[in-house]
Amino acid sequence: MSGDGAGPGDAEENLRPLRTDLRPVVEAVREAGAAAFVAVGDRFDDDLRFLTRFSGPDRPYALVVVPDTESGDRAGRAVLCAPALFREQAEREFVAAARDADGEFHDGIGREIRTEGVGDHAGERAAGVVDDLADGANAATEGDGPTVLAPASIPHDAAVYLERADNDLTSTDAVADARARKTPAEVDRLRRVQRAAVAGMARAEAVLAESGVTDTTAEKSKRDSRPPLRWEGEPLTTERLRREVNQVLAARGVRDAGNTVIGAGPSAADLHYVGDDPIRPGETVLLDISPRGPDGYYGDVTRTFVVDGDGGWERRAYVAVEAAREAALDEVEPGVPAKTVHGEAAAELAAYGFDPNADEGEAGFTHGTGHGVGVSLHEGPSLSGAGELRPGHVVTVEPGVYDPEIGGVRLEDLILVTDDGYEILAEYPFGIVPGIDSA
Known part of the structure; x- marks a missing residue:
């Protein structure tokens, strides 16, 4: 497990002047x-x-x-x-x-x-x-x-x-x-806040990796049949994990802005869950971290983990989402219609047996593959909308699949469209088991 190397000093790094061309x-x-x-x-x-x-x-x-x-x-x-x-x-x-x-x-x-x-x-x-x-x-x-x-x-x-x-x-x-095409100075801010988001993700993964399974004999088929994971002697909940993430964000000079979304089990299928839910072994834990920096620019990163999983639905969903992410990224370059990126991700999920056009509350892929990020967390361009990708666009790539009765899996990175492809603004490894780097 590794992060981006971001530290508290990032907030004081020399940045290019932030100016708007009118x-x-x-x-x-x-x-x-x-x-x-x-x-x-x-x-x-x-x-x-x-x-x-x-x-x-x-x-x-x-x-x-x-x-x-x-x-x-x-x-x-x-x-x-x-x-x-x-x-x-x-x-x-x-x-x-x-x-x-x-x-x-x-x-x-x-x-x-x-x-x-x-x-x-x-x-x-x-x-x-x-x-x-x-x-x-x-x-x-x-x-x-x-x-x-x-x-x-x-x-x-x-x-x-x-x-x-x-x-x-x-x-x-x-x-x-x-706003859709970012200047180098804007990319400076986006990269900085994304590094902070990645550092928060590293903290969350570390906590999950340190969490203990207290009852391995209970029946796994029923969600409430196993007690929550324990961390530092207390039950681990989404709110406890959220606090750990937000402390890291604050130490790096960014605000969580109420956007640290963490769901576990069925609440991981809620795209914007900020409530308090126990985290149990064998269920998906979805973390979507979107802090805002001092100049107003957002970061956005999502990973999904499972502690003591049994390799069922969550493993199949994870493999499908990883494949959809790669398929989407393979299409990213200037001049490509934005809808093409979404279409490739959806097709890959369909190939794994997931509904690529599910409505909210149904099982499958229920949202677009990505959106622009800047001084708003959601701005142009949309990877489900009209238009072509251009150098300077900063967008998320975030395929996901969900089952309201089981959980959700989403993997998200923030990328800059460049002259010849794309750059991931702050990389973070992939792996469904916390603490095991699969990158």
């Missing part, structure tokens, strides 16, 4: 013949966090981006309407951090902070900035207000304020598209 947003505004782009949200809005790199308050604020004029008398600008009490932080995180060593903005888009009208709704403040900067120059027809692009997730009340100010609001995928 030029794709400006280009989307131009292509739509719009006047501006507006995003409204709070510190929990991942689009706004990505666009601004500002970890602001838990009340709404707004970002307005306008392109340069065709005459060249005004450069492109991005205005963050921040609360007055957060001005210094906003200047540091949104403005200063976007400057190169020579003092110029790295993407050529000027940035500024405005704190006027702090008592007004963020949507109303954004509408005021649009009116000030856009001058209605891109109205569709004379007498109409300017077209303003916004993410589809813009809050309804913010949209109402913008429309009341005579703006024609249109949704755009520009932010989602920009």
Whole structure:
């Protein structure tokens, strides 16, 4: 058994500056013949966090981006309407951090902070900035207000304020598209938090390997006929194991964010189980660890173990999922349709006799093969969706099979699509028996 070698020092390693290139947003505004782009949200809005790199308050604020004029008398600008009490932080995180060593903005888009009208709704403040900067120059027809692009997730009340100010609001995928392809600086963060997740997995596997079977004579066919495993003199439960994992995550400077999913037996078939269940010998223990790092980026790794198994359903499921993972990875390269990766994993599971199209609560493969990971745990691209894989995509590969009456098996890694294939961001060995490295 071995991890990735991650240690507490990872949180202080030198990382490339984390900056967002706003030029794709400006280009989307131009292509739509719009006047501006507006995003409204709070510190929990991942689009706004990505666009601004500002970890602001838990009340709404707004970002307005306008392109340069065709005459060249005004450069492109991005205005963050921040609360007055957060001005210094906003200047540091949104403005200063976007400057190169020579003092110029790295993407050529000027940035500024405005704190006027702090008592007004963020949507109303954004509408005021649009009116000030856009001058209605891109109205569709004379007498109409300017077209303003916004993410589809813009809050309804913010949209109402913008429309009341005579703006024609249109949704755009520009932010989602920009988020899907990661920069080297973003990959730095993803790799760091994934190393922490792998370290948490190593701790969980060690605890399972140290756990004892207290009654080997009881009948194995009934789940409750064998007492739970014991570790350090007490029954081992999913909650005890979760605490051990989360302590490791905290020591490495990341937050568990409520995403340390551990199920045992039937609860291992629950994709998001965070309850407390006894862990018994002979049943699957599924651990899905998805912490969040200081800059907002997530990790995501899953392994499945069995202590004192009898080689029945769980062994067959494990072999099938391993084969599905390999089949999926064999398809990963730039230009491959994302659906192809999912299709190959599903076909491999079907070859082993598992339903590749099972509905939730049924036995078989009940979810997609993978999803993008970044400042959201689930973002584009989806390996079950449209589009092709591109360099810079960071996605999970996580086939699994489940039986609600028995348990579940899932194996998951986080990969970066490269120019000629893929890179696993933090490797971890495979093996159904904890403490025995099968890699």
